[in-house]
Amino acid sequence: MSIAIGETIIKVRNVKTIFDKKIVHDGLNLDINKGEIYGLLGPSGCGKTTLLKEMVMLQNYHGGNIDILGYNLSNINENDAQALRRQWGVLFQAGALFSSLSLADNIALGLVEYSDLSKKMIDEIVAFKINLVGLKQEDKALFPSQISGGMKKKAALARALALDPKLLFLDEPTSGLDPISAREFDTLILKLRELLGLSIVMVSHDLRSIYDTLDRIAVIDNKKIIYEGNLKDIKNDKSEFIQTFFRANI
Amino acid sequence: MDKSSLEITQQTTTISLNFFGEFTLYLVSSYEQKIKTFDYKKYKYININLNDLDYLDTAAAIFLNNFLKKLKKENINYNINCEKTELLDTIKLVQKYHVDLDKIKESRENILDKLGKEFFKKFHDFMAFVSFLGKLFSTKLFVIKNLKQIRVKEIFFEMNESAIKAIGIVALTSFLIGLVIAYQSAYQLKIYGANIFIVDMIGISMLRELAPIITAIVIAGRSGSAFTAQIGAMKITEELDAMRTMGFDPYLFLVIPKILALMITVPVLIFIADIMGILAGMIVANIDLGITVDMFLSRFTEVVDIKHFYIGIFKGPFFAFLIATIGIYRGLVVKNDTQSIGFNTTRSVVESIFAVIVCDALFSIAFTNLGI
Numbered sequence: 001m002s003i004a005i006g007e008t009i010i011k012v013r014n015v016k017t018i019f020d021k022k023i024v025h026d027g028l029n030l031d032i033n034k035g036e037i038y039g040l041l042g043p044s045g046c047g048k049t050t051l052l053k054e055m056v057m058l059q060n061y062h063g064g065n066i067d068i069l070g071y072n073l074s075n076i077n078e079n080d081a082q083a084l085r086r087q088w089g090v091l092f093q094a095g096a097l098f099s100s101l102s103l104a105d106n107i108a109l110g111l112v113e114y115s116d117l118s119k120k121m122i123d124e125i126v127a128f129k130i131n132l133v134g135l136k137q138e139d140k141a142l143f144p145s146q147i148s149g150g151m152k153k154k155a156a157l158a159r160a161l162a163l164d165p166k167l168l169f170l171d172e173p174t175s176g177l178d179p180i181s182a183r184e185f186d187t188l189i190l191k192l193r194e195l196l197g198l199s200i201v202m203v204s205h206d207l208r209s210i211y212d213t214l215d216r217i218a219v220i221d222n223k224k225i226i227y228e229g230n231l232k233d234i235k236n237d238k239s240e241f242i243q244t245f246f247r248a249n250i
Numbered sequence: 251m252d253k254s255s256l257e258i259t260q261q262t263t264t265i266s267l268n269f270f271g272e273f274t275l276y277l278v279s280s281y282e283q284k285i286k287t288f289d290y291k292k293y294k295y296i297n298i299n300l301n302d303l304d305y306l307d308t309a310a311a312i313f314l315n316n317f318l319k320k321l322k323k324e325n326i327n328y329n330i331n332c333e334k335t336e337l338l339d340t341i342k343l344v345q346k347y348h349v350d351l352d353k354i355k356e357s358r359e360n361i362l363d364k365l366g367k368e369f370f371k372k373f374h375d376f377m378a379f380v381s382f383l384g385k386l387f388s389t390k391l392f393v394i395k396n397l398k399q400i401r402v403k404e405i406f407f408e409m410n411e412s413a414i415k416a417i418g419i420v421a422l423t424s425f426l427i428g429l430v431i432a433y434q435s436a437y438q439l440k441i442y443g444a445n446i447f448i449v450d451m452i453g454i455s456m457l458r459e460l461a462p463i464i465t466a467i468v469i470a471g472r473s474g475s476a477f478t479a480q481i482g483a484m485k486i487t488e489e490l491d492a493m494r495t496m497g498f499d500p501y502l503f504l505v506i507p508k509i510l511a512l513m514i515t516v517p518v519l520i521f522i523a524d525i526m527g528i529l530a531g532m533i534v535a536n537i538d539l540g541i542t543v544d545m546f547l548s549r550f551t552e553v554v555d556i557k558h559f560y561i562g563i564f565k566g567p568f569f570a571f572l573i574a575t576i577g578i579y580r581g582l583v584v585k586n587d588t589q590s591i592g593f594n595t596t597r598s599v600v601e602s603i604f605a606v607i608v609c610d611a612l613f614s615i616a617f618t619n620l621g622i
Contacts, residue, residue, distance in 0.1 A: 099587030116279040117309070124316070125275075125309050127349035137349060145586040164275065164307035195343050196308070197336070 009034050009069055009167065009199055010055065016063030017050060024050055026223035037193060037200040037213050042220035043241055048203045049171055056090050056169055057081060069167065086114060088167040089160025093175060095152035097144040103155045104140040110162045129158040134188060150181040170202035174209045186212045256281050263294040270302045275309035285317065290326050300332035311344040382579050389501040404507035412473035413515030417522060419472065424464050424523035428456060428530030436538040445539040449546055452531030453554035457562045461523035463610060465516060466569040470602040474577035477508055478598040481581025482591040509574040517566035524562065557622055565613055569606050576602040
């Protein structure tokens with residue numbers, strides 16, 4: 001890829017979001033660099049997931065600009081949008097696996113639709129991805145309704161990784177998992193970052209996960225970004241949310 | 251740099267595969283075609299040159315790894331030129347998590363397996379239906395013993411939702427069917443000069459058979475399917491489980507009110523369908539056959555016995571029970587996936603219409619044999 005390490009791959013500039021009469025974001029600015037794991041934090045209802053949805057083009061914003069991998073989302077055409085969608089993977093909170101397809105078919109879907117690979121090759125790639133995220137080969141034939149929440153997240157991660165994206169969006173990856181599975185998931189994400197050179201943007205509430213995985217964070221509160229930077233300096237910040245969220249838990 | 255390609259050069263004893271640019275999963279198929287065209291046994295040296303490659307994704311790495319394994323298996327010597335560690339890391343990663351698909355034997359099902367599974371599934375479905383009926387019966391007994399436990403508010407709500415709001419469509423359908431039948435038979439009756447018999451024909455067929463069946467079919471399509479979809483969605487969102495844990499028996503709160511509401515209202519709807527069907531007959535008789543309203547009504551009271559009306563109304567609660575139970579049962583067997591709702595809603599409509607027609611046939615035989 002032509003983007004050098006450390007280069008900014010996501011630029012959010014002055015983004016405004018309004019739902020009916022409620023202002024959700026009032027001028028957000030942030031930069032996400034290649035190769036880092038970036039966290040979006042904040043109290044419930046502050047619009048973290050909304051911002052994530054705006055980044056992946058599921059939600060429109062009402063002012064400002066978002067730039068991802070060199071594409072400007074404000075005036076992107078359908079062809080570019082389609083090309084961009086193939087360069088990222090998204091993991092939804094509850095997995096959002098297609099319930100009518102088996103795990104293997106869920107993971108293979110992107111490969112079948114977008115590439116001209118042979119069936120054998122696709123099977124091989126699916127087997128590799130399943131192994132990579134720590135699922136067993138026997139699980140391939142199962143349907144989403146037959147597996148546990150942790151397995152669903154792993155399978156959804158394998159689906160997100162199917163097309164070898166450079167960028168991964170995770171919406172609360174550890175929510176709903178028991179602490180052991182949550183830590184396993186954190187380790188898995190760190191491992192994948194190292195192995196595949198991913199850049200990761202995630203929304204999280206899980207403090208352990210925040211400390212274990214994130215390189216840099218942005219805290220959204222009261223329509224603005226109140227903090228952007230690394231985790232070391234955050235304790236010095238005086239704002240109320242950061243004080244209660246981080247002080248109480250350290 | 252943007253140009254990605256594979257160039258294969260050959261000399262007498264050497265063949266070189268030179269990769270340029272990026273090698274991603276979109277290129278795997280075309281490269282495979284290119285690589286396949288050569289017979290590698292002929293060459294002494296095989297050079298695979300990755301030095302001009304900038305990026306290798308895991309799918310391409312899997313392909314490359316398979317190619318190298320194939321060469322090894324055929325005892326062909328090869329040589330990789332690669333100075334970029336990240337490319338080698340990707341290949342190593344692929345080797346580490348490689349799964350030998352040939353080793354995993356997939357158990358093939360034979361026809362006996364399939365037959366057994368299918369039979370067991372059908373048997374299981376049947377037992378589930380029996381258990382549903384049992385639970386329904388025991389709840390009904392409970393309701394009869396504890397009349398105060400009846401959810402009057404829910405019953406009235408369901409009556410409004412699934413019957414009162416259906417009055418328009420039931421009336422319109424019945425009116426149109428009455429119109430069509432009267433119009434078609436008027437044409438035939440005119441030939442024989444048997445104009446006045448249209449009263450017998452419309453009166454008896456509407457009251458006894460057509461109005462109940464039309465009402466049942468409309469209600470099955472409209473309210474039966476709604477029961478399935480509603481209860482199915484509640485099951486997927488775990489609302490039913492939540493009700494159970496809070497001590498609200500879904501049978502008492504959801505199932506019985508729906509069944510009772512339909513059983514009470516369907517006879518009323520049949521009555522409305524009767525009126526509309528006969529009204530349509532009257533209009534056609536007046537316009538087409540010159541039978542005045544007075545003539546129609548006096549002939550009607552003369553030839554159409556009240557028992558035909560009672561039989562039609564009597565069928566109502568039975569049809570309603572079938573439609574409501576099948577709709578609810580189908581809702582309760584929805585599995586935890588979205589496709590299941592659509593599948594069960596379709597089944598619910600098809601099965602309840604079928605059940606209504608079978609029930610009607612049985613009634614028909616029974617009443618004829620009883621001489622009613």
